Amino acid sequence: KACLSTLLLAANCEVTHGQLCELLKYAVLGKSSIPKPSWCQLLHQNHLSNVVVFILKGMSQLHFYRFYLEFGFLRKAFRHKFCLPPPSSNFLSDIIGLQNEKTDGDSPRTIEGTLLSATLKASTNPQNDPIVQKYGYEQVGVTRCLLTKEEMERFHFPLQGSPSCEDFILTKCNGSVTDSSPLFGLDCEMCLTSKGRELTRVSLVTDGGHCVMDELVKPDDKILDYLTCFSGITKKILNPVTTKLKDVQKLLRELLPPEAVLVGHSLDQDLRALKMIHPHVIDTSLLYIGKQARRFKLQFLAKVILGKDIQCSNKLGHDAIEDARTALELAQYFLKHGPQKVSIFGLASDPLELALCVLECLDSLGQKLLFLTQDTDELSSLGNCQTIKCPSNKEVLEQARVEVPLFPFSVVQFSFEPFMPEFTEEMKRRMRTKWTEMSTVYAGPFSKNYNLRMVKKMFKSFGPVQSITVILETHRPHLRIQYEILEAAQLAIETMNDIQVEGLCIKVRRPVTEFTLDSDTLVNELEQDSENQGTIYLAGVSETFKTHLLQQSNLFHGLEAMILPKDVKSRKQKNYCFLKFKTFDNAQRALEILTGKDWELKGRHALTLRHFQAWLRDLPPEPARLMGLQVTPPLLENKMVFWINTLKVNHPKMIAWRWSRRIEKLYHSLNPGTLCLILLPGTKNAFGSHPGLGLMKIKDEEESNTPSMGM
Structure with a gap:
């Protein structure tokens, strides 16, 4: 099955919009055409059934953590979480790789125009060109351009004796092919029936471009989609x-001479349809x-190599005769001018690779993107995108349940009103305060002549300490210990209380x-977060811990x-670490070994999400200054109470809870093997x-029958 790596490769857990686009392009085309994403690993991409991107426009990382308990399904189901930078002016265009620049005229740059410009500007070393590497510099004949049997097997052409081709018809070809054998251009159009893609049109042209066959074909099975746009x-x-x-099989056998060579673009699909x-x-x-x-689509090659426009947007679908003739002309150009002439077009250059966008990837496979939204149609002016505009988020949800399973790639955008800037700033302040107090413990009472150094050492053994304060307001002394991370505070409570x-x-x-x-509830839910499943926290590790652990790796099965962590300023390794294992049982067994008498470490199951810790460091330690004045908490509290009373059910806490449940139901309606991404793009207001x-995951096969979790 398709699967994602356990650990994101991004060092700081932040994934740029361009890197997100890398993943989406790779999910569509796979490693044969697109470089692997640089920040994560998607294995067995060809086993993906669909790709779905849910965008919660108007929400940010702050909303997710402030209402963490309300986002129950998202935090429990999605193991892979990552930070996104603040939103750009056009978030959607960025993540699918569209260029917003304009050409020298004032019209927007099209996908094909961007690709063509990148290609024609490209300079490539002919020696590194894959065409030159395969065919050499000299002119080649017809027989040299034929696919070998091994290549036909690799690219899934129908072959005699193949298990899936038992009912296929053979042409009259007797194998006597030479460089002077006649070329025939072939192209087919298909529709979608209850049994998959079936033939609806076949066109055949001769060496001179003359059409000798153009037949419409009626499938035997019920047609579900005529695929008219293609x-x-x-x-x-x-x-x-x-x-x-x-009937067309019989006609083709009669028309093709024994020495015929068929020419087409992605010809394996045409022969299978026939x-x-x-x-x-x-x-x-x-x-x-x-x-x-990488394989280019026919429209692009026609423009770059032959200088002709085909499959124009003002036409209804593709012209099979035109496509067959274009493929034939491309083969003839290659035979006439040779590989070296073709290499000057720079088809192997990096600029072209960078210019490719998700829509182009889908178009090369004859597929469309579905975009559901209630906002302005950001993609409606572009071809290869089916945009459905809905009057409300609820309507977007209902349409998504019906339409998403029918498209290989979908973007479903829900839009939420931005929160008041004052409320957003207050949420940030409260998050900082909440996490600080959750990571703080009070310990005591101690005797009046207690050994302070010994007690401090005892509490520091649970993890990094930010401050230790002696409380003398009580009858007997107490200590206030503020830890850097939540695990250390929780470990201190679980270990030291009542001793x-x-x-x-x-x-x-x-x-x-x-x-x-609600600290007990929050700690319990953090422990159950899917990202923390199989992860343990250890305190008291030394700089040689890594070497020691690897030397005895046979004791720790499933370590991934x-x-x-290192100190930001000194870059020295801190005295704690996190270990990620494949399963919870692997992690539990390792925890028992590492906290035993031989290792003498302290530890527990992890609570802190890796990306959350990085985000938390960036929160302002003090309340933000609004409009040049220091707003006191009571004043801000009054504003919030008024605002909450006005909105009532539209309080952000209720919105988070409601939409977590709705997305859960929508997720369970997806096909098994669907790569699903939930994106909170981030927000901007007057104060920053x-x-x-x-969040991302691939819906597993076994989940298809799993009942929805109650919240």
Whole structure:
């Protein structure tokens, strides 16, 4: 099955919009055409069934953490979480790779225009060109351009004896092919039926471009989608047709001489639609191969190589005769001018690779992107995008349930009103305060002549300490210990509470404030966060810990990653770490070993999300200054109470809870094997910008029958 790596490769956990686009392009085309994403690993991409991107426009990372308990499904289901930078002016265009620049005229740059410009400007060393590497510099003949049997097997051409081709018809080709053998251009159009893609039109042209066959074909099975935007075929056109597949098979056998060479673009799909086997073919998508075996679409090659426009947007679908003739002309150009002339077009250059966008990737596969939104149609002016505009988020949700399973790639955008800047700033202040108080413990009472150094050392053994304060306002001394991370505070509470210290039974607990009243619930939910499943926290590790651990790695099955934090200023390794394992059981077993007498470490299951810790460091330690004045908490509280009373059910806490449940139901309706991304793009207001958050996972096969979790 397709799967994602356990650990994101981004060092600071922030993924740029360009890197996100890398992943989406790779998810569509795979490693044969697109470089692997630089920040994560997507394995077995060809087993993905769909890609779905949910955008919660108007929400940021701050909203997710402030209402963490309300986003129950998202935090429990999505193991892979990452930071996004603050939103750009056009978030959607950035993540699918569209260029917003304009050409010298004032019209927006099209996808094809961007690609063509990048290609024509490209300079490439002919020796590194894959076409030159395969065919050399000299002119080649027809037989040299034919696909070998091994290549036909690799690219899934129908072959005699293949298990999936038992009912396929053979042409009359007897194998006597020479460099003077006649070339025939072939192109087919298909529709979607209850049994998959089936033939609706076939066109055949001769060496001079003359059309010798152009037939419409009626499938035997029920048609679900005529794919009119690609095929040009409609119900009205096909209704009177009586020609069947067996009729065109017979006609093709009669028209093709024994020495015929078929030429087409992605010809394997055409032959499979025809259910025919022909051993001598030239496939222009493989003849004009790009860097990393990238295959270009016919429209692009026609423009770059032949200087002609085909498949124009003002036409209804593709013209099969035109496509067959274009493929034939491309093969003839290659035979006439040779590989060296073709290499000057720079098809193997990096600029072209960078210019590719998600829409172009889909178009090269004959597929469309679905975009559901209630906002302005950001993609409606572009081809290859089916935009459905809805009057409300609820309508977007209902349409998504129906439409998303039918498209290989979908973007579903929900839009939320931005929160008041004052409320956003108050949320930031409260998050900082809450996390500080959750990571703080009070310990005592101690005897009046207690050994302060010994007690400090005892509490520092649980993890990094920011400050230790002696409290003398009580009858007996107490200590206030503020830890850097939550795990250390929780470990201190679980280990030290109700133990004897110098003859006195001490209590170790958090301060009781409005921010810590739900601390037990929050700690329990953080432990169950999918990102923390299989991760343990260890305190007291030395600089040699990594070496020691690896030397005895046979004791720790399923160890996938070791995170050794460093001090920001000194860059020295801190005295704690996180270990990620494949399963919870692997982690539990390792925890028992590492906290045993041989290792003498302290530890527990992890609570802190890796990206959260990085985000938390950037929060302002003091309340933000609004409009040049220091707003006091009571004044701001009054504003919030008024605002909340006005909105009532639209309080952000309710919105978070409601939409987490709705997205959960939508997620369970997705096909198994779907790559699903939830993106909170981030927000901007008068007082600054707020970074976004991304969550992703691949829906597993076994989840398809899993009931929805109650919240």
